[in-house]
Amino acid sequence: MCLAIPAEVTKLLPDDMAVVSIDGVSKEISVALIENLAVGDYVIIHVGYALTKIDPEEAQRTLGLLREIGAESREAAQ
Numbered sequence: 612m613c614l615a616i617p618a619e620v621t622k623l624l625p626d627d628m629a630v631v632s633i634d635g636v637s638k639e640i641s642v643a644l645i646e647n648l649a650v651g652d653y654v655i656i657h658v659g660y661a662l663t664k665i666d667p668e669e670a671q672r673t674l675g676l677l678r679e680i681g682a683e684s685r686e687a688a689q
Contacts, residue, residue: 615657616677617670620650631656634674 618631618638627643631654642648642661653670654661665673 613657615655615662617653617665617673618656618661619670620648620652620654620661623648623650629661631661634678 616633618633618640620629620642621632621637622630623642624630624639627641628639629642629648630637630639632638633656638656638659640656640659640661642654645654645661645664648654648661648664653665653667655663655665
């Protein structure tokens, strides 16, 4: 199964690269597929590539759901 997740752009780099934050974890990714990207934008990332921009509210909603799933998984494992 593949999973693409939202991330906030925190820094634009040369050569179509950027740094994004995923729940406080920074990762360098390719943004070659996205035009007019700015710091603060949210993107959907998959295997190191930004695929598309996403609305900030939708990104937060999705990240919240992923946190809930993680919390429930940890509880079930105890």
